[in-house]
Amino acid sequence: MEYLVPEPLGPVLVGLAYGPMVAGFLERHRSFIDYVEVAFEQIRHHPPTARIQEDVPVLLHCSSMSVAGYVPPRESTLDAIADVARQTRTPWIGEHLAFILADRLDDRVNADPTELTYTVCPQLSMETIERVEMNLGRLRSRFSVPIILENSPQYFATPGSTIAMPRFIAQVAQVCNVDLLLDVTHFLITTSNMELDPLESLHSLPLERVVEIHFSGMSMQSGRWWDDHSAPAPEQAFELIEGAKDRIRAKAVTFEYNWALSMPESVVIEQIARARELLAV
Amino acid sequence: MTGVRSLSGGALAHSVLAAGLVDPDLLSTWIREPARLAAIGVDPKTIDLDSLADFAGLVEKVRQNPCRMYLQLTFRLLALTGLEIELFRDYAPTSVRRRQLGLNSPIERVDGLANFVESWAKDEDPVRSLIRDVLRHEHALALLFAATGVLGADARRVGPSGRSIPTHSGVVLVRTLSCDPEQVSRVIRQRIPDLASIERGRWTFAYHRGADGRIQQLTVEQGVGDLLLLVDGETCVGDIAEQLFGDRAAVESLLSAFDQLAKAGLLGWRPDEALAT
Numbered sequence: 332m333e334y335l336v337p338e339p340l341g342p343v344l345v346g347l348a349y350g351p352m353v354a355g356f357l358e359r360h361r362s363f364i365d366y367v368e369v370a371f372e373q374i375r376h377h378p379p380t381a382r383i384q385e386d387v388p389v390l391l392h393c394s395s396m397s398v399a400g401y402v403p404p405r406e407s408t409l410d411a412i413a414d415v416a417r418q419t420r421t422p423w424i425g426e427h428l429a430f431i432l433a434d435r436l437d438d439r440v441n442a443d444p445t446e447l448t449y450t451v452c453p454q455l456s457m458e459t460i461e462r463v464e465m466n467l468g469r470l471r472s473r474f475s476v477p478i479i480l481e482n483s484p485q486y487f488a489t490p491g492s493t494i495a496m497p498r499f500i501a502q503v504a505q506v507c508n509v510d511l512l513l514d515v516t517h518f519l520i521t522t523s524n525m526e527l528d529p530l531e532s533l534h535s536l537p538l539e540r541v542v543e544i545h546f547s548g549m550s551m552q553s554g555r556w557w558d559d560h561s562a563p564a565p566e567q568a569f570e571l572i573e574g575a576k577d578r579i580r581a582k583a584v585t586f587e588y589n590w591a592l593s594m595p596e597s598v599v600i601e602q603i604a605r606a607r608e609l610l611a612v
Numbered sequence: 613m614t615g616v617r618s619l620s621g622g623a624l625a626h627s628v629l630a631a632g633l634v635d636p637d638l639l640s641t642w643i644r645e646p647a648r649l650a651a652i653g654v655d656p657k658t659i660d661l662d663s664l665a666d667f668a669g670l671v672e673k674v675r676q677n678p679c680r681m682y683l684q685l686t687f688r689l690l691a692l693t694g695l696e697i698e699l700f701r702d703y704a705p706t707s708v709r710r711r712q713l714g715l716n717s718p719i720e721r722v723d724g725l726a727n728f729v730e731s732w733a734k735d736e737d738p739v740r741s742l743i744r745d746v747l748r749h750e751h752a753l754a755l756l757f758a759a760t761g762v763l764g765a766d767a768r769r770v771g772p773s774g775r776s777i778p779t780h781s782g783v784v785l786v787r788t789l790s791c792d793p794e795q796v797s798r799v800i801r802q803r804i805p806d807l808a809s810i811e812r813g814r815w816t817f818a819y820h821r822g823a824d825g826r827i828q829q830l831t832v833e834q835g836v837g838d839l840l841l842l843v844d845g846e847t848c849v850g851d852i853a854e855q856l857f858g859d860r861a862a863v864e865s866l867l868s869a870f871d872q873l874a875k876a877g878l879l880g881w882r883p884d885e886a887l888a889t
Contacts, residue, residue, distance in 0.1 A: 351681075401623035433630035434619055436652060445630040449671045454622040462622065486670075487663035490625040490654060552697040553666050561680075562691065590677050592684060 334420040335366045335388035337582040343610040344582060345603050346390060348545075348560070349373060349383065350589025356596060357386060363603050366390045368585045369419070371412050384419060390543075390583065391421035396470055398480065399453035399463050400430030402444040409473050416474055422582075425512040425543055428463070428480040428503060429453055452483035455492040455499040464507045479542050480504075481512035484558050485521040496521045497532040504537045511536070513581070514545035515568045520556040529567070530574045538578040544610075546602065547587035561591035563598050572609055581610055620653065628654050632664050636705040639665055669701030676700065676707075678718045679725065682754035685793065686747045688800050692807060693739050703728050719758040726751035735790075742810065745789040746796055749817070752785045753829070756821040759783045764823035765880025774850030774863040777882040778843050778870050782822040784878050786837040789815050820878050830876065839869060845882060 337344055346366035347353055353367055366388040372395060373380045383389065395408050416424055429450035435442050453459050463480075470478060482500050494502065504511055513536070522529040546569075548562025564586070572579065584606045588594045619627055628649070632639040639661065642649050646656035673696050680687055690696040703725065710716075710724045729747050733740035765781035772778075792815050799810050816837035818830045832840075842852045849870070853862040873879040 401626055430626050430630075433626040434623055436619075436627050436631050445627065445634055447630055447633060447671075449633075449674060451626070451629055451633070451667075454625045456622060458622045486667050487660040490628065490658040491622060550691060550694070550696070552694045553669075553701075555663070555666070557670050557697060559691070561687070590674065590680070592680050 332384055333388045335390050335422055337422055340612060341582075342612060343584055343607060345606055346583060346585045347599075348392070348585055348587040348589040349380065350560075351592045352588060352594055353383070355593075356599065360596065360600065361387070363600055366583070368392050368425070368587075371395060371415050371424075374415050375411055381415070381418065389419040389421060390423075390425070390585070391416055391419050392425045394427055394429075394431055394450050396426045396466070396478070397430045397432045398426055398466050398470070398478075399428055399459055400432050400466070401462060402430075402432040402434055403466070403469070404432060409470070413473050413475075416476055421476060423477045423479050423510075423542060424474060425481055426478050427483060428500065429483045450483065452485045452489055452496075454489045455494045455496060457493070457502075460499070460502050460506055463503050467507050467509060477510060479510045479512045480507075481514050481545065482517050482521070484514070484517040484556075486524055486555055486557070488525075495527065495532075496525065497527065497535045501536055504540050510540045510542045512543045512545065513538075513541045513579075514547070515571055516545065516547045516549050516564060517558065519565070519567055519571060520549050520558060523556045529571055533571055533575050534578075538575055539580065541579050541581050543583040543585060544572065544579075544581045544606075545585050545587055546606070560587045560589050561594075563588075563594065564602060569602075569605060569609065576609060579610065580612070584610060624653055628652070628659065629664065632661070633668050633671060634708075636665070636668055636708060639668065640705070665701050666697050668704050669697040669699070672700035672704045672707055673697070676721055676725065679721045681718065682722050682757070683725075683747065683750045685797055685800065686743065686750055689743055689746055689796070692800060692805055693743065695739065695743065699729070699732065699743070702732060719754055722751055722754045738812065741790055742796070742812075745787075745791050746793055748787045748789060749793040752787050752817075752819040753827070755785060756783055756819055756827050759821055762821055762823050762825070765882070772849065772867060772870075772881055774853070774860060775848050777845065777848050778852075778879050779845040779882050780840075780843055781874075781877060781880040782820060784840055784843075785819040786832075786840050787817050787819065788834065788837060789817065791815070793817075818878060822877055828877075830878075836869070836873070839866075840873070840878065843879060 344365040346364050346368050349367050349369040367383055368390045371393040393412060395404055397404055427450040430453050431447045431450050433445045435445055485496050519529055522532050546564035548559040548564055549556050550559040643661045649656045706728050726747050729744045733744035735741050762782045765779045790812050796810055799805055816832050816834050818832045818840055821827045849863050849866055850860045853860050853866050870879055
């Protein structure tokens, strides 16, 4: 069993998000990647997924903490995340700066909250930042490794929002003293949909706090940009990182190609090499 | 009896988004009657319901990822035509009802989507009908792959007559399409696909899985497709001749056609008839 141990000031580690194409890629190109990022939910719903750690170190990702939400996750869920974190010896847990649970609109007694299957961009407000701070305070005590927060893609303005996404992320990082998982594709989607300048917006983030970067695809449909893990990361994503690389010291870069059954391996190999070169110390 | 929970600020905003995402019918109601949102304390002007419905389409698309193993061409085509969000937004209400019925296996998801697209795509819409037909093709193959307990049929012709009953040997499906999926596949797998080069017309295919598990796809004439569709393991050759030609005298030519289909492994004779004649 191998574990992921990023070296201080060591080279950036590169991995793939666990999905249908990973087994074949590992079989043919094991030396190209340092780890596989596995979602806690994949292991919870299908425990044999954890066996991948016999072949490659695992970095833990998560969508269940509802960090920016008003409804806490169940204690049993947090216990299960802690168990998987211990089992995988992940150096950190990447969680979405989003919510996945919400109060029901009706007032049925003892009714379960609304549980989503997909994380949702929260209201961007000081109220939510305070909520994130409170939630993180409670969550951090449950785990022996840090939680880092991943920026959500913003498709439309959440009701009641008073802050633009870049400032929201920066404020959360500062107020909550938390490091970041920069999903560069989410960031591009947000700046494109909300008509913000991507590079200027990127530079407004505390980029020194970026521990991990995600790359994935994006697609334009029905008049706006959407996250797309079945398409290769666009050129603009690499250009954006290029434009801020002097401020970024990420320890890991993960390519999220976990929706598609396959992806041209030559493209993946080329992008992995490019990420290593771009973020070389 | 339930009332409305007293929520405000971020909690209310999150609750409204979540409720709209899990309940597409409720979201449609809000779009038609925005005043209903005001009744729960949300100014309808502050929420882009149309975008929320599109987002529900993205969530639905991701939920259908398990179908991708069967529908690689369909998903690729949807991405290239930019219709993923539109389709899955429209499909979301149907999908919710199917999930409530427990229809969650990959093949059940493919069934649900394929059935929905039959009404979503009209012949006069060239793009949607192309997606529908590629989906018809992949759905047929998926049904064959997922088929269990496939039984063959006796292909020996021991003097069948008009009273003999032909039956499919294994599983036989017939689909008429406005494209040739092989050609579509070649086009959309190119580095820069030219969708305008996809040929449109009329093709009929017979999809077959034999008792040995082998799957084949045959291009057939429309009449052969019609013939295969009339074979139900219950109707005799004479009745099929009557249905097709209005003339039982056509039995001999039909027997000859059935012979060819039997040689191709698609048909046989119902055992009792084969033994009896």
